[in-house]
Amino acid sequence: MKETEISTLGEFGLIDQLTKNFTVKNESTLHGVGDDCAVLDYGGDKLTLVTTDLLLEGIHFDLRYVPLKHLGYKAVVVNLSDIYAMNGTPKQITVSLGISKRFTVEHIAELYEGIQAACEHYNVDLVGGDTSASVTGLLISVTAMGEGKKDEVVMRSGAHDTDLVCVSGDLGAAYMGLQLLERERKVAEELHDEHFQPDFSGREYLLERQLKPEARRDVIAEMKSLGISPTAMMDVSDGLSSELLHICKASGVGCRVYEDRIPIDYQTAITAEEMNMNLVTAAMNGGEDYELLFTVPLAQLGLVEQMKTARLIGRITQPELGVRLVTRDDSELEIRAQGWNAFSE
Amino acid sequence: MKETEISTLGEFGLIDQLTKNFTVKNESTLHGVGDDCAVLDYGGDKLTLVTTDLLLEGIHFDLRYVPLKHLGYKAVVVNLSDIYAMNGTPKQITVSLGISKRFTVEHIAELYEGIQAACEHYNVDLVGGDTSASVTGLLISVTAMGEGKKDEVVMRSGAHDTDLVCVSGDLGAAYMGLQLLERERKVAEELHDEHFQPDFSGREYLLERQLKPEARRDVIAEMKSLGISPTAMMDVSDGLSSELLHICKASGVGCRVYEDRIPIDYQTAITAEEMNMNLVTAAMNGGEDYELLFTVPLAQLGLVEQMKTARLIGRITQPELGVRLVTRDDSELEIRAQGWNAFSE
Numbered sequence: 298m299k300e301t302e303i304s305t306l307g308e309f310g311l312i313d314q315l316t317k318n319f320t321v322k323n324e325s326t327l328h329g330v331g332d333d334c335a336v337l338d339y340g341g342d343k344l345t346l347v348t349t350d351l352l353l354e355g356i357h358f359d360l361r362y363v364p365l366k367h368l369g370y371k372a373v374v375v376n377l378s379d380i381y382a383m384n385g386t387p388k389q390i391t392v393s394l395g396i397s398k399r400f401t402v403e404h405i406a407e408l409y410e411g412i413q414a415a416c417e418h419y420n421v422d423l424v425g426g427d428t429s430a431s432v433t434g435l436l437i438s439v440t441a442m443g444e445g446k447k448d449e450v451v452m453r454s455g456a457h458d459t460d461l462v463c464v465s466g467d468l469g470a471a472y473m474g475l476q477l478l479e480r481e482r483k484v485a486e487e488l489h490d491e492h493f494q495p496d497f498s499g500r501e502y503l504l505e506r507q508l509k510p511e512a513r514r515d516v517i518a519e520m521k522s523l524g525i526s527p528t529a530m531m532d533v534s535d536g537l538s539s540e541l542l543h544i545c546k547a548s549g550v551g552c553r554v555y556e557d558r559i560p561i562d563y564q565t566a567i568t569a570e571e572m573n574m575n576l577v578t579a580a581m582n583g584g585e586d587y588e589l590l591f592t593v594p595l596a597q598l599g600l601v602e603q604m605k606t607a608r609l610i611g612r613i614t615q616p617e618l619g620v621r622l623v624t625r626d627d628s629e630l631e632i633r634a635q636g637w638n639a640f641s642e
Numbered sequence: 643m644k645e646t647e648i649s650t651l652g653e654f655g656l657i658d659q660l661t662k663n664f665t666v667k668n669e670s671t672l673h674g675v676g677d678d679c680a681v682l683d684y685g686g687d688k689l690t691l692v693t694t695d696l697l698l699e700g701i702h703f704d705l706r707y708v709p710l711k712h713l714g715y716k717a718v719v720v721n722l723s724d725i726y727a728m729n730g731t732p733k734q735i736t737v738s739l740g741i742s743k744r745f746t747v748e749h750i751a752e753l754y755e756g757i758q759a760a761c762e763h764y765n766v767d768l769v770g771g772d773t774s775a776s777v778t779g780l781l782i783s784v785t786a787m788g789e790g791k792k793d794e795v796v797m798r799s800g801a802h803d804t805d806l807v808c809v810s811g812d813l814g815a816a817y818m819g820l821q822l823l824e825r826e827r828k829v830a831e832e833l834h835d836e837h838f839q840p841d842f843s844g845r846e847y848l849l850e851r852q853l854k855p856e857a858r859r860d861v862i863a864e865m866k867s868l869g870i871s872p873t874a875m876m877d878v879s880d881g882l883s884s885e886l887l888h889i890c891k892a893s894g895v896g897c898r899v900y901e902d903r904i905p906i907d908y909q910t911a912i913t914a915e916e917m918n919m920n921l922v923t924a925a926m927n928g929g930e931d932y933e934l935l936f937t938v939p940l941a942q943l944g945l946v947e948q949m950k951t952a953r954l955i956g957r958i959t960q961p962e963l964g965v966r967l968v969t970r971d972d973s974e975l976e977i978r979a980q981g982w983n984a985f986s987e
Contacts, residue, residue: 301747308773311747315754319761319768323733325789326767335769337734339789340686349770349785351738355777388668389682393696393783402646402656409660416664422671423664424680425694428653430985431781432700438738438772438783440694444670444684640775 304640311640331547332453333379333531334443343444348379354434362478365404367508368437369411375534376441377419378512378587382532383452385445387512389424390416393438395431408437419512451591456529456548460592461601462611465516467560468537469576472583473568474500474507480572502564510587516606517589523600530591536584539634542620544590551618554611554632556625581622581632649985656985676892677798678724678876679788688789693724699779707823710749712853713782714756720879721786722764723857723932727877728797730790732857734769735761738783740776753782764857796936801874801893801958805937810861810952812905813882814921817928818913819845819852825917847909855932861951862934868945875936881929884979887965889935896963899956899977901970926967926977 303311316330327344328336334346352358352372360368373390380387392412396405416423421441481495497504513532520527529544537559545552561580569576592613593601601609611623621629648656661675672689673681679691697703697717705713718735725732737757741750761768766786826840842849858877865872874889882904890897906925914921937958938946946954956968966974 299748303741303745303747303750303775306747311750312771312773314747315751316768319758321767322761322765323767325733326769329734329767329769330771335734335736337769337787339684339690340688341684343685345684345690345787347734347736347770347785347787349736349738349772349783351740351772351774351783353740353774353776353781356740356775388670389674389680389692391680391692391694391785393694395696395698395701395781396648400648402648402651402659403644405648405656406660413664416667420667422666422668422674423661424671424674424682425692426657426675427694427696427783428657429696429698430648430701431698433778436698436740436776436781438694438696440692440736440785442682442690442692 333382346383346385346443349440350376352437365407366411369408370415372437372439373415374512376439378532380443385443387421387443389422389442391440392426394428395436397431451527451530453531453544453547456550456592456613458615459595460613463607464590465513465607466588467562468586469580469583470503470506470562470565471585472579473565474503513589519606525600527591533586533588536582538581538632540590545620551614551616555623558610678727691728691730691788694785695721697782710752711756714753715760717782717784718760719857721784723877725788730788732766732788734767734787736770736785738772740781742776796872796875798876798889798892801937803960804940805958807956808952809935810858811933812907813931814925814928815848815851815907815910816930817924818910819848858934864951870945872936878931878933881927883926883977885935890965896959896961900968903955
């Protein structure tokens, strides 16, 4: 039997290969694999949106610096972000846990405090799950369901030539937060001091972006109030580069994104300089931003310029023009996905 | 901080404690935690059913004797069984995988062959998932969605005094299949013979029940064709004892189940005798049967007697009468849940 290492395909290559022979058999399945959510039509005037994310200890999180309450909150939020990215409203979640022997009831209660806080904040109901012992570590599998009006659900595939490319908030902060946490953990280990208290003053924003991200419900609300109708949308979880490639591939278009338009927070910039890291790489490929990347018809330029939660970073082009970053010195760089890949670690 | 071992609460106790403070916030959430599925109302004339199950290597399956293709099939089927147990029709699944380094693309393709076979057989669409590296072992998290007509969805809570208690197929076979597989694995290990071929002839049914269970779509279809309307229903995954207690608790009733009515296959009986195990215990507490346990109004006794896929095993009583097994010698034993508990291993 042939033996192919999974890292040679990566996550998306593996999924493509495994799911290519599956055919859709039910009328209610409008869109299956390949977007932020599956889109289901169960009758009525609203569509059902479904998304699922897996968080594994030692792969996605490190309990040496992630508090369990924050982890519970984040596990929910990353799923809700996918529902908002379809222009939908999240309504329910299920939470499955695998729990190894080193966790007590009190630990899991702390995790659930975070899950509950996210449910309260986003007005979402916990409706089910499965709980089991695990051989090693903690694992969290969350599925979120939501609804979207039939004529309002936004896929990755709707971008057209001349559309504007926009992104909410700022990028790279969660990634720099992770670098900070990793650095301080190493310092603590080298000092062999259990009570070492790292000093993160002035960098609180970066930590919050890493440990307690929010889903951009406010961006969806602002677009609605301004009358902006996005043509394609997704959330930035693997990094802007990776997501631009997804939208361009799904929509059959190219794009130009301008380096000097990429939104970056001051704390992100000074931390990258201090740590001797490339700032644009951190912003484009860091990931875990949970911002919304979306495209808007050119005719809505005036409305986009009024947005407080998002900004224009580029434009959609014909596919032959490729997916490129226009640098500050006006040269063009081909954008390649360098987003996080769990299989290459 | 107080430290309570999770095994002191068990799975159901833990879930009760963790979810007791969650309140339902959305109109679309008809029923949350506490049944085979959550029941959601997204408008239209049909309800949406959602269920999720986690399968972990070393806890729920042992790849030394479970072929990956069978595992994929079973991971889907155990979820579809929960949808049928609500009197619904499964429509979509999502599949999330955590995969450690010892697995190749070819291994995962084999797992997906089983997932695809189940999707084909049950007319279900794969619509999403998440795939990640894991530190150790394989984990599979499946969520299934389905639909049920508003006046046809059956909860655990609808059983009434004088209702008939019925169960489909036979019980204890999957458990005896597991005992056989475990025994042969130990023989192989003691012989230090990699090529040892266990002889399972005459016991194929037990292995099939363990390795490739089916969801009882046919039982639902037979009830429909006979005009039987179950009042409460669930699938037998943890064992008949455990499920009877769930139905009686949720419905606020008691029951009498008759030992001599418990359906047991001949292979199950002779294997239990050969292995010196208590047959009734295996049938009542073995679990993984994926049969349907349901209650039916007394007035439908004539219809129930016509069923080929299920049989009458007892009756519902007033709650004061308890949940009891009437033995062959006419004594009554209190039924206690001795179903499988992942946290007590």
